[in-house]
Amino acid sequence: MSTPGPAPRTRPESPSVVGIAVRDLARLQSVALTVAKHGFGPLLIRTPLGRRLFKDTPQGDAALRDQAAPVRFARLLAALGPTYIKLGQILSMRKDLLAPEWIAALETLQDDAPRLPFASIREQVEASLGGRLEDLYETFSEQPLGTASIAQTHRARTRDGEEVVVKVQRPGIEATMRADLDLMYLAAQVLEASIDELQFVGVVSVVEEFEKGLLKELDFHQELANLLEFQRNLEPGRRVVVPRPHPELSARTVLTMQFFEGRPIRKLVPKSAEARAIVDEIVRTALKQVFVDGVFHGDPHAGNLLYDDALTVCMIDLGMVGRVTPGQRDDMVTLAIATIASDPTTIARILLRMGTPTQRVNLSELKADITRIREQHLMVASFGEYDSAGFIEAFSRAAGKYRIRLARDMAILAKAAATIEDIVRTLHPEVDIVGIARPFLDDYVQKRLSPRRLLGEFASEASGIGSMLRTVPGQVDQLLHDFETGNIRVRAVTPELDDLPRLVHALGSRIALATFAASTTIATAIAVPESTESTLRLAVAGILAFAAAASWGTLAAWHWLGRGKPLRLAPLVKFFRR
Template sequence: MTQGETKSILGVAVRDVTRLRKVAVVVARHGFGEILLRMPFAAQILGRDVAKQGKEAQGTPAERFTQLLGALGPTYIKLGQVLSMRADLLPADYIQALSTLQDQAPVIPYSDVEKVIEQGLGRPVAEIFSELEEEPLATASIGQIHMATTKEGRRVVVKVQRPGIGDVMRGDLDLLYLAARGLEVSIDELKLIQPAKIVGEFEKNLLRELNFSAELANLVRARQLLDPARPVTVPEPIPELSCRTVLTMSHFEGRPIRDLEPGSDEAAHAIEEVLHAMCKGVFVDGFFHGDPHAGNILVDDEGTICFLDMGLVGTLSPEQRDDLVTLVLGTILDDASTVARVLLKMGTPTQRVDIGDLKREIIRVRSQYVMVQSVGEIDTEGFIEEFANAVRKFRVKLAIEYSLLVKAAGTVEGLVRALHPDVDALEITKPYVERIFSERWSPQQMVQQALGGGVGVASLLRTMPTHVDQILHDFETGNVQVKPITPKLDKLPDTVYQSATRVAVALFAASMTISAAVSIPAGYESYMDWARIFFFFLFTALAIGGWTVTWWWHWLGRARTFRLAPLLNFFRRR
């Protein structure tokens, strides 16, 4: 273990508890103290006055929530940016507010930058670069970017991770998970959203983002998928000058596309190439840029487009790409049944879905946003918002890949409206959809699917007699039993067991209390009196234990389960 990994459990716990109190104060200051008090042990740890601190908080809940995440620091800002992609979970006003979060952080001192490079690459900076500029090109919460020149004279960009950011974010992730589990226990409605699972996905992606080797792998894959016929590129990574905390890549001389004049030929060319690149990534490669905002796309004087910051990318399997094409075709052909079936396949329903109501909602949204006279009349933003509302209404949880795709599509749509609103997006998308459609129905593909299906049917027919014999034998021997499904009655044994256990513990505590009272000695003159004193303390301790268990069970659970995993994560050793 390294020195940073040998911290004691007590040290980690003390640090996290201190951080917890600071976070709680900031949460209360933004008007969310009442929610804090609904969590287990919040009143005992934080005090009941915590809810009074946010009485003067200004703004809507969505605005205050966004301000809260910004005030809590880089981990929470990243969480807000991830949540801004989950239109299937949050209302539109929250999505809009969270989209304004900016990844800002103080500049890393140059001496610290040198230390990170030397520790990561194992050599002094002077042996790696002939020049490393002290003034950073950009600064963010996770890292900082500097221009440099290699020993061979090549101009490169060096991305350096902020010192200590890993420990800070891991500590915040512990608190986030603990808070998410506490909210699930305290608020019934949040069980459908499953905030702990969201935090788990966020933790996995954030820890991956902290490993610059993952971004290097994304750059390598993106370069392999580049279309030589189109003027689109990504920086070339330099593996020998990169590690988990340092990423070195080629420098692209260009300017952000937001600096282009709207409506100009340059802007039209840039937008068309961005759309081609995104369509190819989504429909053909299944690998696309997850955050294609104006600052992450550069264009040079020759019209070449360069996508930066490949730390966040989306991936789609061939089956998911087929579903997207089917969804597009179903929408164009006004086939509500197909659209409904694909939507349910793309997500996970958390409750029973009325297919009839879903079809009527699809027809309404299509007639309002798709049946227009021209492409310019299509309200993409409104369509995405209505789509997200329908997903939330029917409690369908989209896969994270689709959530990222919806976010990326909305970002690109904003670029189109700002720089070249007259672009024929459908004409650009059409060849890629046709390519997938032709591949799906190609003779070779159909023969392959037919052979695969035929082999499966033949295997099923060959083994069916054995399975039938086994089922009949199980019925005869009583190994197969038919039981009615009664959800409410099925919970009755557990409810009776919990109630009986609580009553038993309460009766035990009451009996110990009475025994302690009876055991109080009248004096201290004989051995019998000292024996009664001993039993008095014994019964008192057992009574306190019994009442504590009864109180804990009633206050914490209220017939809900509470997992120990968050507490173990809270005190885990790093």
């Protein structure tokens, strides 16, 4: 056990709102300079904010100029810090949004971070758990097991003598990441308002989705709940475990869990009997998580799967999990059956239901692409020739082509499936995946087609139809009455003209605000006294000057960020909310 730490430090005074705003504005300028350095100056200068930060198009670093844009983008995120690295890792799962070369570049981002001094770890644990480290644990190693951008892990022993791992959040990392998220929101709003192509990508929605996942990852209570849920879902008699958490030694920024004496599965000898047994358990567990439990490991790479001498597999790092609803499971089974039966109409319908189309979809072209993808990736002689990663990538690319935005959990599932397939190909490609999957699929199809379930669904649908039919006479009567009294109006839809009232209203508002700003400016000049003896005139002049400055500032922000559109204040409020 380490020696007792120094006396607690006095907490520094909270910075002022002005100080925080100045700091974030400086950070915004630093981010813009880093973006320009990595060769994205031409994109930045297309935004009103970029044109205010730079007079001319900034030139990128000569050493990066010859590299491909995806590589420069990945290096840009790495240079901006842990929040942006996390964003890149999430984007690497969105094959429906990004091209393959961008995905490949983002997959190289590593979640590394410098080692924290043990004094900081001690202070964080004691503040979170409300006690001295020596009273909480029998021993606590000063040497970290691993470091990452959000947390650092250490070995320890509880007062009951159990070996555990303690995951400690980096002090101040949540405040840093929240500040970065506010800048991301502001940048996303500016990009969507300035660059038409990015409106189809939905940059703001990507940032919103990223924020939800990141804030969950920062709250260790969420990972604690995931560990408990996965423990409840473990199948008795199988050689798969998850670390048992210790809720009494856990908090929002500290997580204590059972230590598993094992090693990463990447150390297995490929095609050995041990590798076959481990891969069999991994595939079986993954299928059970998706088709039975409805919750699965979102990042099952080789470093997050350990094994011991008894060939027991341990899943660690359950901060990111995905969830599959019963409806989504039905869709996946229907999709698999339709793919085997070569039914592009059903595949297209399921794809549209699993995603969110952001524009009109040409169904004939979508069906033709589905047929092409199936023939290219699924018409193979053996599993060794089957490339599920290529199939998922082509499928996601088709979704992106037709602007069908996949749900976050579906994107995580696609990434997890490709990761597990890579493990199978690396360690033991001869494993009978179809044989392992058949019992789960047979059981699921039997439950789905069971008379009791079909009868229940039929009764539910019949009840809904009956309820609807009961309201039809009243609705028809109301419709006829509205026709008779002239309360039904027909309006022609004219997209170009429909936007005219909003534009006129915005223009009128800007003219009114500009008139008010000019008036208060002139009034300020008139109200300023010749000497400082007139306190009342000085006060009036000050109020008028403040009103004029606020009006001109609002007009400038409206012009820079709105570009003739209604100004969205939400990102600005979030930017200064701290």
